[in-house]
Amino acid sequence: MSDKKLNIEKELLSYLPEKDELIGNLVSSMEYSLTAGGKRVRPMLVMEFAKLCGGSEEAAMPFACAIEMIHTYSLIHDDLPCMDNDDLRRGKPTNHKVYGEACALLAGSGLLTLAFEAASSERAVSLNSTEKCLAAVRVLSEAAGAVGMLGGQIIDLESEGKSVDIDHLKIMDAKKTGALIIAAAKLGCISAGASKEQIDAAVSYAENIGLAFQIVDDMLDITSSTEELGKPVGSDSENEKSTYAALLGLDECRKISEELTENAVKALEVFENDTETLKKFAYYLLRREN
């Protein structure tokens, strides 16, 4: 899997413009966050679903890069002082701590914009088709927009300091993290020209691992060490955020995240090709320690 991560990173960087004298700092700031590690969950999903549906990693790669750019932009903006005001991300200083707030703001927007450039690029079209690329743009813009990820972020902001229930938390997370994870699965299917049945199964897998992912995140915020996590533990309770762990307790969280992972694996049954990688991936996300 680490080979694949290196491939993704190399490809991500290939879309960045040249670091000339004038815009060099902006491009460096975009590069800093693109290469700051990360599990590459979303691009992995794009490529695995592409292969599972008879497509190729290579063709799916521009879409994989696009969704990782959007994810990275959301982290940069999320860390800004007016949002979560975080100093540390994946064990490194956050973007605005290194490049300043203004540059971090622009770098985030630059990555969001670059995602659409990647998905509509000549390379993307030649490996897929005009139709598939436009479908990818549509999926990306809906998932990243006000009804998707940004909607989740506003709900998150407005929930701070309030006690919210599980249903509220689920709706928030379905938008905040779920939307992009589901989009990743769809993008793989789009690249491969998958059937309606395959797309539905991919969405079901993604919905289940998406929620499991968030619940595990909440648990790690309590059980992990700062070193393992790459950011201060306990930041959720410090920010007065309602979390699954706080509302349900660790035991119940463990049980539910396992059930969700089983559901995800079950959703893969409709595929005729080998689903071993996606099964392993679901369990890896469940058992991860950061």
Next chain:
Amino acid sequence: MSDKKLNIEKELLSYLPEKDELIGNLVSSMEYSLTAGGKRVRPMLVMEFAKLCGGSEEAAMPFACAIEMIHTYSLIHDDLPCMDNDDLRRGKPTNHKVYGEACALLAGSGLLTLAFEAASSERAVSLNSTEKCLAAVRVLSEAAGAVGMLGGQIIDLESEGKSVDIDHLKIMDAKKTGALIIAAAKLGCISAGASKEQIDAAVSYAENIGLAFQIVDDMLDITSSTEELGKPVGSDSENEKSTYAALLGLDECRKISEELTENAVKALEVFENDTETLKKFAYYLLRREN
């Protein structure tokens, strides 16, 4: 022209998602800036070039909306405390003054994302074609990205408090405001299926009015009243920004902006259809008082 502006506004709002209980504030914040007035220069250009090249206003409208969304997002983010920290825009409190910084940040990103949703929407495809819509996405993402508008913004930020020369200013403005104005002209051509010669002429017109527009802006920052301008006059010199007016003086600025406008009008000569509206538009931008 005011009828057209109303049409554009109505269409802009049609792309916003429903204001439900959860994301209502985010959508209101996006709506607030979309309807906060403005000259609608970019959408006008899209539609006029579409008509000039044998297309229709109706077909060009989704692209016109997309570029106005991107322009509006850039204003919201530009006004944020970490950028220009402006309290007033077009005579109204800036977005973050009304909705708070976090919501304004998300609203800006929401409008950027919505632009790509509009350009790739079913409506856009049915009025144009998949090919034209993907070409529009490509033009929009390049113009709005790090080599375009965002590049201009980082140059602007890094130039503050420094004395820069005219060439530096021109490069900055070609990116910061020029890129979107040129993109607007291109989008109209794309919608109409224009020829290479027509696109080149449209780009030349846009380049010339784009620079004239910026020079007139600089002049108005000195000569206008706060009431006319809708924001405090003299904010450029207060922010220690090098401007054309400061570097060249008002008389030279007037001369150059007139020459650029003449060049723009001259570029229209290759078109066989009636170019009266675009000619008037160039002079309107030259002689405006806000």
